[in-house]
Structure formats: structure tokens, C-alpha cells
Amino acid sequence: MLYLDQYNFAGKKALVRVDFNVPLNERFEITDDTRLKASLPTIKKILNDGGAAILMSHLGRPKGEREERFSLKHLVGYLEQALGTKVHFVDDCVGEKVEAAVKQLPAGEVLLLENVRFYKEETKGDEQFAKQLAALGDVYVNDAFGTAHRAHASTAVVARFFKDKVCGYVMQAELDNARRVMEEAERPFTAIIGGAKVSDKILVIERLLEKVDNLLIGGGMAYTFFKALGGEIGSSIVEEDALDLARTLLKKAEDKGVQLLLPADSVVADAFAETANTQIAPSNQIPAGWMGLDIGPEARKQFHETIVQSKTVLWNGPMGVFEMKPFAEGTKAVAEALAEATEKGAFTLVGGGDSAAAVNQLGYAGRVSYVSTGGGALLELFEGKELPGVKALES
Ligand code: 3PG
Numbered sequence: 173m174l175y176l177d178q179y180n181f182a183g184k185k186a187l188v189r190v191d192f193n194v195p196l197n198e199r200f201e202i203t204d205d206t207r208l209k210a211s212l213p214t215i216k217k218i219l220n221d222g223g224a225a226i227l228m229s230h231l232g233r234p235k236g237e238r239e240e241r242f243s244l245k246h247l248v249g250y251l252e253q254a255l256g257t258k259v260h261f262v263d264d265c266v267g268e269k270v271e272a273a274v275k276q277l278p279a280g281e282v283l284l285l286e287n288v289r290f291y292k293e294e295t296k297g298d299e300q301f302a303k304q305l306a307a308l309g310d311v312y313v314n315d316a317f318g319t320a321h322r323a324h325a326s327t328a329v330v331a332r333f334f335k336d337k338v339c340g341y342v343m344q345a346e347l348d349n350a351r352r353v354m355e356e357a358e359r360p361f362t363a364i365i366g367g368a369k370v371s372d373k374i375l376v377i378e379r380l381l382e383k384v385d386n387l388l389i390g391g392g393m394a395y396t397f398f399k400a401l402g403g404e405i406g407s408s409i410v411e412e413d414a415l416d417l418a419r420t421l422l423k424k425a426e427d428k429g430v431q432l433l434l435p436a437d438s439v440v441a442d443a444f445a446e447t448a449n450t451q452i453a454p455s456n457q458i459p460a461g462w463m464g465l466d467i468g469p470e471a472r473k474q475f476h477e478t479i480v481q482s483k484t485v486l487w488n489g490p491m492g493v494f495e496m497k498p499f500a501e502g503t504k505a506v507a508e509a510l511a512e513a514t515e516k517g518a519f520t521l522v523g524g525g526d527s528a529a530a531v532n533q534l535g536y537a538g539r540v541s542y543v544s545t546g547g548g549a550l551l552e553l554f555e556g557k558e559l560p561g562v563k564a565l566e567s
């Protein structure tokens with residue numbers, strides 16, 4: 173693999189695939205700039221070498237048609253400010269207009285192309301479309317880790333048409349950090365897995381059970397485990413068809429000598445609402461009509477103790493409905509525990525869309541070792557899958 177630091181971009185026009193799929197509010201303002209911020213060093217390296225950067229990305233899921241709300245033009249102001257250089261924008265990503273803009277692009281400046289998913293050819297991985305994109309640059313850089321699990325035209329197929337294909341800083345850091353956790357973890361190694369459904373995370377949990385000392389389970393998925401163990405879970409979310417699976421995972425943890433910790437207690441509510449009545453209940457004795465929406469104080473304490481004693485910590489998935497204030501304490505407690513572990517020298521990685529958002533929102537991003545820019549991509553990497561975007565850089 174060719175890395176960014178091994179390449180001199182002087183006089184080159186680099187076609188850079190970034191993941192600028194960032195959340196925008198109804199006024200098209202960026203509400204979380206993690207992915208944009210992460211890619212700045214890669215872009216700056218190209219410009220500082222004396223090259224020019226042609227940036228391409230998707231935003232949202234526009235299904236092959238132009239949709240103004242998904243236009244990348246909303247990002248121009250942010251990028252100009254952050255890069256301190258001119259950022260040109262064309263309202264297309266292939267064709268004559270784009271080619272003309274590329275031709276006029278001077279070294280040290282940036283050209284931002286329009287959303288590649290305004291063409292259905294993008295997600296189809298269309299070779300002709302990829303070839304048109306490839307014609308725009310002298311060298312290809314892929315820094316879009318968050319989209320590396322997609323075999324799309326701009327993330328994978330396009331690389332076929334380049335002799336020089338370079339792994340960007342974000343991509344490199346993500347792969348290094350994932351490797352550090354999955355292959356070189358210092359012990360004790362603790363993974364915390366949350367989110368609503370076990371079924372989304374089966375493969376990751378199975379693989380983690382081969383590697384970790386402690387597995388902490390929170391979020392909605394915990395209630396499937398409690399139900400599988402014969403507990404009373406009231407009206408908590410449950411996957412009835414995953415009960416056997418939950419029992420299999422519990423058995424596997426036991427066989428492997430992994431300490432699997434479920435939340436002893438829960439914050440339960442009489443409605444899925446910020447204004448609901450709440451109380452604390454043991455997670456296997458939730459009264460009828462009440463649902464668990466966060467881990468409780470006893471669980472927070474146990475999770476905290478395990479996390480701060482660890483040398484490697486991986487966290488994916490929130491502990492509760494953190495978007496609602498009464499149910500944010502569990503997620504906050506885990507973030508705080510990760511921050512304390514980091515201070516004590518542990519390597520702590522937060523991955524996956526929701527947990528990364530939580531860490532940012534709660535102000536902990538600077539206090540953990542690394543916040544991944546990947547959601548699905550990170551999960552697939554942890555599942556042991558080969559990512560098409562990475563593979564394309566290797567061949
Ligand atoms: C993401 O946000 O998960 C990535 O940008 C990939 O987007 P996608 O799930 O729409 O392919």
C-alpha cells in the first residue's frame with residue numbers, strides 16, 4: 173500500500189475520495205464536522221506539496237437523482253474557512269464543465285465536485301462512470317474510510333484506472349487503530365457493545381468473544397439477553413427471533429472465559445418520551461408497561477470499574493436513548509470511564525455512527541484515544557471482512 177507521506181504531489185492534480193457524508197440541519201448547516209475535520213490534513217498535505225485537490229464525495233442517499241438538500245455546495249464555506257484557500261465548486265462530477273474546471277485549477281487550490289450519488293452509476297460501480305471520474309486526476313487518493321465498505325465507482329472501481337493510488341491519512345489511521353485493537357490489544361481488553369439490536373452486531377460480538385477479556389452489553393439489545401435468560405423485561409425492546417442467538421453468545425462467552433456483563437439495573441420509563449415517568453429497576457424485573465431506556469446506576473458503576481481497569485477499550489453503540497436527556501446518563505458514564513482509562517494510559521477507540529455522535533455531543537471526543545469516522549465500515553472491518561475501498565488501493 174502506498175501512503176500519503178510516501179508521495180510527492182508537486183505539480184499533480186489529485187482526485188481525492190473523501191467521506192463528506194455529514195449531518196446537516198434544515199438550514200443546511202453542518203451539525204457534526206468530525207469527518208470534514210478529519211480529512212483536512214490529507215488535503216493540506218496535497219496542497220502544501222504544490223498539488224491541487226479535486227474532492228469527490230457522496231452526501232446522503234439521493235438514489236441517482238439531483239436533490240438540492242444533498243448538494244455538496246453546502247460544504248464550500250466550511251472548507252474555505254478550514255483550509256484557508258480557494259475552494260471552487262462545480263455542480264456536477266463528470267463531463268465537460270467539470271473537465272474545464274479541472275483544467276483551470278491552479279496548484280494550492282481545491283475543486284469540490286457535486287455529489288457522486290446524483291448518478292445511479294456511482295452505487296452500481298459502473299466502470300464507464302468510474303473511468304470518467306478517473307480522467308480528472310493524475311493520482312487517486314482514497315481517504316473515505318467511512319465509505320470503504322461500499323464497492324462503488326468512486327470508492328473502489330475508479331482505482332483500476334490509476335497507476336498511482338494512495339492511502340490517505342484518515343484511511344491509514346483508521347486501519348492502524350483497528351489493527352491495534354483487534355491484533356495487538358494490550359490486556360485487559362474490554363469491549364462495550366450497545367445499540368438497539370443484537371442481530372446487527374452478531375458477527376462483531378462473535379469475533380470479539382475470541383479476543384476480549386470483558387464484554388459489556390448495554391442499549392436496547394441487552395433486553396433480548398435478559399429475556400433469553402428468563403427475565404421480566406416489561407415492554408422493553410426485544411428481538412424475539414434472536415433469543416436462541418443470545419443464549420448461544422452467552423454460552424460462547426462462558427466457554428471462552430470472557431466475562432460478559434449485562435447491565436444489572438435499568439432506567440425504566442412508562443413511555444418512549446423525554447417527558448415519561450421514570451424509575452430504576454433490576455433489568456430482569458422490569459414491571460409490566462415499563463421499558464428500559466438506559467442502563468441504571470448500579471450498571472454504570474460496574475461498567476465504570478471494568479473499563480478503568482482496562483488497557484484497551486473498544487466502544488460501539490450507545491447505552492441508552494442518549495438523545496433524550498433522562499436516558500443519557502449511561503452513555504455519559506461510559507464516555508467518562510473511557511476518558512479516565514485514557515488518562516491512565518489505555519488505548520480507547522470509539523467507533524460507529526451513534527457512539528461517535530454521542531461522544532462528540534457529550535464533549536468527550538478530545539479525551540479518548542480515537543473516534544472513528546466509520547459506522548458500517550468499522551463494523552465490517554471488525555467482522556474481519558475485506559473492505560472494497562481498501563482492497564482497491566492494494567492491487
Ligand atoms: C456512512 O455514513 O455510513 C457512510 O458515509 C456510508 O454511507 P452509506 O451507508 O449511505 O453508504
Ligand code: MG
Pocket residue numbers: 547548
Ligand atoms: Mg451507513
